[in-house]
Amino acid sequence: MKRRVSLQDSALRNGNFSLRIDPVRSNDAGLYEAWVEYNTEVHSCHVELGVITVTLSPPNPVVENEPLLMSCNSSHQASLVEACWFHNGQLGPSFCSLSGSLSILRPTMADAGSWRCQLRYSDNKIISATYNLQILGFDGPTNPMVYAASGSAA
Numbered sequence: 001m002k003r004r005v006s007l008q009d010s011a012l013r014n015g016n017f018s019l020r021i022d023p024v025r026s027n028d029a030g031l032y033e034a035w036v037e038y039n040t041e042v043h044s045c046h047v048e049l050g051v052i053t054v055t056l057s058p059p060n061p062v063v064e065n066e067p068l069l070m071s072c073n074s075s076h077q078a079s080l081v082e083a084c085w086f087h088n089g090q091l092g093p094s095f096c097s098l099s100g101s102l103s104i105l106r107p108t109m110a111d112a113g114s115w116r117c118q119l120r121y122s123d124n125k126i127i128s129a130t131y132n133l134q135i136l137g138f139d140g141p142t143n144p145m146v147y148a149a150s151g152s153a154a
Contacts, residue, residue: 001028026051029075051075054117054131064137068104072117072129079122086116093118109137 006020017036021028029051036043052074062068072083083100084093095102100119104111112135118128148154 021049024049024051026053026073026075050127052117052119052127052129054115054129056131056133061134061136062107064108064135065106068107068111070102070104070115070117070131070133072100072102072119074119074127076119076121076125076127078125080119081122082120084118084120086118087111088113089116107135109135111135 001021004021004023004025006022008016008018008020011018017034019032019034029049032047032049034045034047052072055071055073056062057069057071058066070085072085080098080100082096082098084096085102086092087094100117102115102117112133114130115133116128116130118126120126146154
């Protein structure tokens with residue numbers, strides 16, 4: 001983790017001994033403990049890091065009209081009760097399931113954008129993550145005929 005973690009030296013003087021992990025990986029989940037010694041006093045804290053992962057099959061970017069499977073998983077230990085997917089900030093979910101996966105058989109350019117998966121667990125914990133879906137396709141006029149003036153750029 002040496003290349004992915006850092007401490008803010010300037011914040012240490014103010015009592016902030018936060019650890020920054022960038023990028024977070026799924027195997028980083030777990031319990032972290034910090035010890036700080038100041039003069040003769042020792043202070044400690046424990047923080048549990050949970051990780052949520054959104055994966056695509058096939059990987060991003062997705063080609064228009066080719067089947068797509070988005071999966072959402074978390075390191076949370078309770079049983080998954082429901083997984084809901086929201087598209088571009090809409091209030092109601094686009095789709096809910098028990099598996100955490102969303103299948104789009106023929107994705108279009110309208111499916112591109114921000115997708116949020118929301119996982120609800122048996123202990124009433126709700127965890128969510130956002131993923132920006134890119135789709136390669138044609139987002140132009142329905143009539144593929146375009147006219148250009150002779151001598152101009154098209």
